[in-house]
Amino acid sequence: MLVSGCAGDGGQDDPAPSAPASSAPQTAPTNSKEAARQHAPGPAGDLDRLADRKGWEVSSGFTSASAYVADVCKVMTSLQKNEQDPGGWLARRVKGDDPAVLRAGMPKLCPKWSKAASQVLEGDYAYWYPNGTYVVVKTKPKPPPRSSDETGEISPGTYRVTGDVANCYWERATQEGKVIDSRFLTASKDVTVRIRDTDGQFRSENCGVWKPVG
Incomplete structure (x- = not known):
């Protein structure tokens, strides 16, 4: 009977191994990837x-x-x-x-x-906020959505946009959507807004990216 495993002398199969191949002592790596790959120093x-x-x-x-x-x-x-x-x-x-x-x-x-x-x-990162609609939350907000069509979350605080801002509109509103405060700027180099913890929503259009202040 042929036994699969290691070849004997001369490359011939060993017809009568003294012990099963699996019984031979082996020292296996704890992780096969570690044995398979070599990594440069550094x-x-x-x-x-x-x-x-x-x-x-x-x-x-x-x-x-x-x-x-x-x-x-x-x-x-x-x-x-x-x-x-x-x-x-x-x-x-x-x-x-x-x-x-x-x-x-x-x-x-x-x-x-x-x-x-x-x-x-x-979970301590202060996110930047592109244009869009955000629900004001007192807990740590989720990362801003990828699209302005999605509603995101934002924490109360002061936010600022710098650079060439044109036709920028922003508004703070209640949870029901009633506008508390709003601004439309035809041109500006610096726009700052403070979102209060009593606000329900914040929305902006064409303003750029709002970065937290402080």
Whole structure:
């Protein structure tokens, strides 16, 4: 009877092994990925080795934890240049093992965005708000929606838009939609609004991106 497993001398099958192959002592790695991949020395390799050891699943489309972190840093930088909210984008996309990978990798691979990423993961990030309609909430708001057609959430506080603002309209209203205060600005370089905790809604059109003050 032929026994599948290791070949004997000369490449021939061993017809009578003294013990089943499975009984031979073996030292297996704790994670098959760790054995299959070699990582270069340095912060990126350290992160990838840690991810292999912990068994972290990397987001779809990335071959390694360090590649994922590098992409997050690249996108956040690009969004900032285009006056879009890097933290809001990150808050909408993190899932699975992403938080663990970011906590371990951002401080060394992307220190510029390490603090913002940590704030997002801890729920302490102050989001930016593009034009749209928002319900005023006293609890921590959800990340702003991707589209102005969706109603989002915003906390009471002071918000500001700077730059070339033209034909900007904003309004504070009750929960029922009754306007409390509103402004229309044909041109401005600086627009500030204070949303109170007694307000029910806030809406803006053509104003740009509202950033929290302080």
